[in-house]
Amino acid sequence: MSENGKSSDTLIEITNLSKLYPASTGLFSRNDLFIHAVSGLNLKIKRGESVGLVGESGCGKTTTGKLLTRLIEPSEGSIVLHTEDGDMDIAHMRGAGLKDFRRRVQMIFQDPYESMNPRLTIYDTVAEPLDVQGIGNISERQARVTELLETVGLTPASSFLFRYPHELSGGQRQRVAIARALVIEPDFIVADEPTSMLDVSVRTGVMHLMQDLAERLGVTTLYITHDLAVARYMCDRIAVMYLGKIVEIGDTEEVLQHPRHPYTKALLSAVPVPDPTYKRESVNIKGGISKPINPPARCRFYPRCPWADDYCQSHDHPPLDEKSADSHFTACFHWEKNLEN
Numbered sequence: 001m002s003e004n005g006k007s008s009d010t011l012i013e014i015t016n017l018s019k020l021y022p023a024s025t026g027l028f029s030r031n032d033l034f035i036h037a038v039s040g041l042n043l044k045i046k047r048g049e050s051v052g053l054v055g056e057s058g059c060g061k062t063t064t065g066k067l068l069t070r071l072i073e074p075s076e077g078s079i080v081l082h083t084e085d086g087d088m089d090i091a092h093m094r095g096a097g098l099k100d101f102r103r104r105v106q107m108i109f110q111d112p113y114e115s116m117n118p119r120l121t122i123y124d125t126v127a128e129p130l131d132v133q134g135i136g137n138i139s140e141r142q143a144r145v146t147e148l149l150e151t152v153g154l155t156p157a158s159s160f161l162f163r164y165p166h167e168l169s170g171g172q173r174q175r176v177a178i179a180r181a182l183v184i185e186p187d188f189i190v191a192d193e194p195t196s197m198l199d200v201s202v203r204t205g206v207m208h209l210m211q212d213l214a215e216r217l218g219v220t221t222l223y224i225t226h227d228l229a230v231a232r233y234m235c236d237r238i239a240v241m242y243l244g245k246i247v248e249i250g251d252t253e254e255v256l257q258h259p260r261h262p263y264t265k266a267l268l269s270a271v272p273v274p275d276p277t278y279k280r281e282s283v284n285i286k287g288g289i290s291k292p293i294n295p296p297a298r299c300r301f302y303p304r305c306p307w308a309d310d311y312c313q314s315h316d317h318p319p320l321d322e323k324s325a326d327s328h329f330t331a332c333f334h335w336e337k338n339l340e341n
Contacts, residue, residue, distance in 0.1 A: 040245065046220070050235045052223045056289065061241055105186055122161055122168070145161070171206060190222045232253075240261065248332075250327055254327075287303055299331075
């Protein structure tokens with residue numbers, strides 16, 4: 001069975017999603033070279049669940065998040081949002097339909113210092129989505145903003161409403177960003193490494209807040225991170241991404257305890273263990289990450305894979321299929337070798 005199979009409880013369904021950028025735009029440059037930031041991505045996300053998208057820098061995680069929130073338009077593929085009013089394919093949507101979509105889907109950005117207009121007060125920042133969507137009058141908006149600021153731990157809210165972003169700490173700004181994302185009660189939130197730029201002392205508090213709010217409000221979340229420990233704490237499932245493709249996905253503990261793709265094993269081997277006597281077996285992957293410019297049709301991990309052979313080289317990238325009846329999907333022809341090692 002394919003991971004992209006349909007289900008009645010599916011909220012977001014992504015099919016063959018790709019985003020290509022011209023590799024060069026000079027006057028005399030070739031016009032047939034493209035960076036494959038996201039390539040043939042297939043994924044479904046259930047209502048109310050939190051899915052972690054993990055991988056090293058440059059693998060396409062943030063691009064995927066921007067595609068799902070339609071901050072950028074995909075080169076091809078479909079992104080279907082299943083709603084009570086019907087299905088919305090927002091991949092190439094424009095106009096009033098896109099405005100309605102933005103009421104249902106929001107994004108929390110990585111940098112709390114750059115994601116806010118420094119000229120707007122905290123009240124104006126959080127109330128802006130209500131204004132854009134035409135929700136409520138002035139008194140109703142102020143009540144809603146006050147309620148959200150209290151909910152995210154900025155208390156008393158009256159002392160924050162008319163302050164400016166530069167008067168807040170990084171952790172407080174990110175709490176404002178969370179309030180801004182939740183103020184119009186979206187169905188789906190993309191959180192792009194929302195704690196990576198915060199001090200370690202405040203990360204846990206923000207993570208706990210996001211987890212608590214997601215459970216209380218029933219919000220579905222795609223959590224983008226390079227930190228497997230964060231993904232383990234925050235997510236029901238983990239999807240591992242490499243060079244624009246998802247190579248493994250499954251329940252969080254299943255993927256972390258029984259990784260089947262060599263790249264997933266390599267990621268886990270790089271996680272530090274707080275025990276100086278612990279000896280971890282290294283994963284014998286080769287070389288460095290390849291450039292995603294017009295990559296061959298074969299497996300993206302082929303140049304680095306310790307089990308790559310002629311079959312891998314002569315066939316297209318392996319499909320992301322369920323190899324056994326445990327909802328654990330892997331894109332690898334030789335995934336059994338991971339079970340033997």
